[in-house]
Amino acid sequence: MIITNPWDAQWGDDDHLHEECGVFGVWGADGAAAVTALGLHALQHRGQEAAGITTFDGKDFHTHRAMGHVAGNFDSDEVIRKLKGDVAIGHNRYSTTGETAVRNVQPLYADLATGGFAVAHNGNISNAMTLKRELVRRGAIFQSTSDTEVIIHLVATSAYRTLLDRFIDALKRVEGAYSLICLTSEGMLVCRDPLGIRPLVLGRLGDSYILASETVALDVVGATFLRAVEPGELIILSPKGLRSLRPFADMRPRPCVFEQVYFSRPDSMVDGLSVYQVRKAIGAELARESPVEADMVVPVPDSGTPAAIGYAQASGLPFELGIIRSHYVGRTFIQPGDQIRNLGVKLKHNANRAMIKGKRIVLIDDSIVRGTTSVKIVQMLREAGAEEVHMRIASPPTAHSCYYGVDTPERSKLLAAQMSVDRMREYIQVDSLAFLSIDGLYRAVGEPSRDNNAPQYCDACFTGDYPTRLTDQEDNDVPDQLSLLAERVI
């Protein structure tokens, strides 16, 4: 099979940024592995390449990791039965750091001087290459190409004596984004980076504690939401109960605002906000900022749907399902030749011809990454007889790469990094094109505007204002960091 466009082959023509991972943990529940499999299933949207679970039965660790979806990996009683113990951690993965290989599938595990240590990580260590070079010089031998393994080596080589001190020492050396759930023979260590870039929540299921990337996973296993793990908080779960520490210097949190725009499931609460309501508010802001004289509002389903509902309600235009999405298209659908590949988008999205023929359409999508899907969808609507297509995007232009655990094409492939909005309009061939403003996005999450002196969120893929050093990138990508708002192409 010849694949001319690796992105298309990888994502089945899905032009979105992709969250890299979802994590889940259970402390003290019978059948912890089965509960974890359910939780990972609810987080499947955060990573569809591979899934793994590690359990501890008080004596031994047990792990099952495999490429593929949660349902396929954990649908056998035999697999679940082997994962003995009442504590478990699990992980869903897309690969951005580290090649696609089972050795990179998490939880990663190592026998340390302090005992067994398994780790599930959502995020990305932005100084991983620098640390890895240093560790290799000191004799470390890496088993994977994942940035997460750096944490294991830092714990293993720390000069401190206890596991807890070693863990804190290791985390003080890493930069970037991490929501970590670690399973050790002494207990569970849970930590969210000081900026709280990636989400992590704590829940209760009977007498057991549940950790998850999103509240939807608590809902699915029947757990009650207790609270978010706070940015910079380290939680220790042990037979003595739950302890919370604050080992890092206080920083103003900057959680990822793209979780609200696209990554998280709309039925989750993230950073205290209903993702669905935020997306509707985004649509309403977009309607106020960029109104259109049109006949109907049509979402690119499913991700554009809540914003389109918000746009329709604020503008008074009817909301219609002018595009129907098939939910049965596999991500790895084989596209053997150009002809079939070019038909690909229609496998996923098809125009609802009866609704859109002769109509002026406001088309709502959550974001534009490379623009490939937008071009095809607009062409599809025109072929189905749409009279006008006005595209409205429920986020500012995505003009910068993410280094915090999100799969972003390199900057040269981001449409908004290459073109003005007017040039993008011509490229996508729409009658008009407008993006949500950065302040509009902040209004939708309940802030009066973006505080440019102390931004409330990480919004670096829109603004280039990265909240941490990007040590590994500093030789190559300095202009990306320094560009800030001034260099945006809108």
Ligand code: SF4
């Ligand atoms: Fe989220 Fe964008 Fe920041 Fe990455 S760069 S963490 S996608 S807001």
